[in-house]
Amino acid sequence: MTLLFWxxxxxxxxxxxxxxxxxxxxxxxxxxxxxPLALVHVLLARPSHEALRARLVASGAQRPCxxxxxxxxxxxxxxxxxxxxxxxxxxxxxxxxxxx
Numbered sequence: 001m002t003l004l005f006w007x008x009x010x011x012x013x014x015x016x017x018x019x020x021x022x023x024x025x026x027x028x029x030x031x032x033x034x035x036p037l038a039l040v041h042v043l044l045a046r047p048s049h050e051a052l053r054a055r056l057v058a059s060g061a062q063r064p065c066x067x068x069x070x071x072x073x074x075x076x077x078x079x080x081x082x083x084x085x086x087x088x089x090x091x092x093x094x095x096x097x098x099x100x
Contacts, residue, residue: 009035016042021051 013031018024022045031038047055053071056062062071068082078085 006032006035009039013038013042017045019047020045021048021054 010028010031013035014024014028017027020042022042027038027042031042056071057064060074063074064070065072065079065082065084065086067084067086068079070079070081072079072081072086075088076086077088
């Protein structure tokens with residue numbers, strides 16, 4: 001019964017970590033080894049930058065600038081980061097190569 005509890009809590013830790021863009025299997029092992037610390041840690045952990053960026057782009061709230069690749073509002077016509085015109089989107093944008 002204790003093993004089942006540890007597996008369930010480790011699974012919960014892994015699930016929460018996965019939702020924040022972290023590697024779930026690593027957090028599963030961490031949660032299984034020392035679940036009280038891992039549970040507090042995952043609850044206090046911030047989402048990864050990449051996961052947050054992917055979520056914003058997938059929701060349609062933001063899109064990458066075709067010139068500097070920084071995120072801008074979907075309805076923006078100029079990038080606030082590089083200052084270049086990006087034009088309105090028709091919902092079918094595709095990332096351009098970086099101008100380097």
